[in-house]
Amino acid sequence: MTTLIVVLCIILAVIVFLQIGKLTELTAKIRGEKNAQYASNRWNSVLGMIFMIVFLLYCIISAYDMKNYMLGFGPHSAASEHGGALDSVFKITLFFTGIVFVITHVLLFWFTYKYHGKEGSKAKFISHDNKLEVIWTAVPAIVMTFLVVGGLNAWNKVMVDVKPDEKVLEVEATAYQFAWTLRYPGADGLLGTKNYKLIGGSNDIGQDWTDSKNYDDFKADKLVLPVGQKVRIRIVARDVLHNFYLPQFRVKMDAVPGMPTYFVFTPVKTTEEYRAELKKYPEYNEPSDPKDPNGKKKWETFEYELACAELCGNGHFSMRREVKIVSQEEYNKWVSEQKSFYLTSIRNTDDDPNKGKKLAIDPVETVKDTTKVNVVEPVKEIK
Numbered sequence: 001m002t003t004l005i006v007v008l009c010i011i012l013a014v015i016v017f018l019q020i021g022k023l024t025e026l027t028a029k030i031r032g033e034k035n036a037q038y039a040s041n042r043w044n045s046v047l048g049m050i051f052m053i054v055f056l057l058y059c060i061i062s063a064y065d066m067k068n069y070m071l072g073f074g075p076h077s078a079a080s081e082h083g084g085a086l087d088s089v090f091k092i093t094l095f096f097t098g099i100v101f102v103i104t105h106v107l108l109f110w111f112t113y114k115y116h117g118k119e120g121s122k123a124k125f126i127s128h129d130n131k132l133e134v135i136w137t138a139v140p141a142i143v144m145t146f147l148v149v150g151g152l153n154a155w156n157k158v159m160v161d162v163k164p165d166e167k168v169l170e171v172e173a174t175a176y177q178f179a180w181t182l183r184y185p186g187a188d189g190l191l192g193t194k195n196y197k198l199i200g201g202s203n204d205i206g207q208d209w210t211d212s213k214n215y216d217d218f219k220a221d222k223l224v225l226p227v228g229q230k231v232r233i234r235i236v237a238r239d240v241l242h243n244f245y246l247p248q249f250r251v252k253m254d255a256v257p258g259m260p261t262y263f264v265f266t267p268v269k270t271t272e273e274y275r276a277e278l279k280k281y282p283e284y285n286e287p288s289d290p291k292d293p294n295g296k297k298k299w300e301t302f303e304y305e306l307a308c309a310e311l312c313g314n315g316h317f318s319m320r321r322e323v324k325i326v327s328q329e330e331y332n333k334w335v336s337e338q339k340s341f342y343l344t345s346i347r348n349t350d351d352d353p354n355k356g357k358k359l360a361i362d363p364v365e366t367v368k369d370t371t372k373v374n375v376v377e378p379v380k381e382i383k
């Protein structure tokens with residue numbers, strides 16, 4: 001009822017304003033206040049020109065100011081192989097649309113200034129102009145073709161999936177409210193199968209424990225990847241829409257419940273190398289913690305990040321994860337320190353379908369000493 005009254009009030013207010021407008025015009029006509037109208041037209045057209053100058057200056061200055069963020073210049077350069085291709089698509093698109101933006105706005109306000117209503121002026125009636133119509137259809141069509149073809153080209157290169165015989169590191173990122181479960185394939189290089197029906201207390205992503213490929217899979221709280229290695233991220237969501245976003249690598253893909261997606265990319269700069277690049281910029285030489293002016297600088301504490309780029313709920317912000325790009329040796333060392341989730345948390349518990357059976361992966365002591373089981377808790381949700 002309140003909504004109805006509010007809507008009715010808005011409609012009535014619009015009608016009242018329209019009627020006042022009509023009445024003002026009519027009284028001006030009756031009184032012969034044409035000259036007052038012309039003066040007002042002129043004043044408005046001048047104001048329009050002033051607005052145009054301020055507006056365009058603001059746009060140009062802010063675009064220049066934000067160019068590093070928008071187009072990946074300076075400290076925001078891409079850290080992946082394909083990143084540069086995507087950045088240049090943005091640069092080329094902004095170059096052409098920027099030119100059109102400025103020209104159309106200058107013309108728009110210049111015309112309202114030049115042709116504002118004045119004594120003796122009369123509008124010209126042009127039914128159509130073939131030449132003009134051909135020009136304003138053909139020019140945007142040609143420019144658009146270049147932009148679309150260029151964009152499509154980059155897209156096809158970026159989105160190409162791995163070939164069956166290609167050496168690739170496959171990592172799985174499962175999004176849920178409000179965290180990621182990052183799963184690595186373990187020594188066999190293969191991720192084990194999953195089934196959503198198996199999701200439960202000790203099995204947050206539904207791994208099938210009858211599949212031996214799952215035995216060595218491990219989970220990590222940060223995304224660690226070796227530099228120069230092609231990585232395929234398998235992206236899934238457990239509840240609502242999320243988005244797997246690695247800004248420095250120009251990787252962004254929706255995580256959709258029930259529809260696995262992927263992104264293939266190759267990191268080309270280690271975290272240390274990227275930090276060394278940031279060191280050159282004054283904004284990264286400020287203290288990382290403002291309360292501690294003599295502490296570490298921003299470039300020293302910089303970390304690549306994994307973020308959720310879909311507004312997935314009120315804890316959305318907490319989906320941030322650290323991403324580390326390291327050398328192959330450091331990566332191998334890190335992998336050797338990781339523990340299989342199955343062996344540490346599932347093996348020989350009531351949730352283990354292989355309980356009591358001897359498996360090839362069993363370390364000798366795990367079979368004998370079942371008290372060690374369940375010491376490592378599964379990845380917890382961050383609240």
Ligand SMILES: [Cu+2]
Nearest residue numbers: 242308312319
């Ligand atoms: Cu999310």
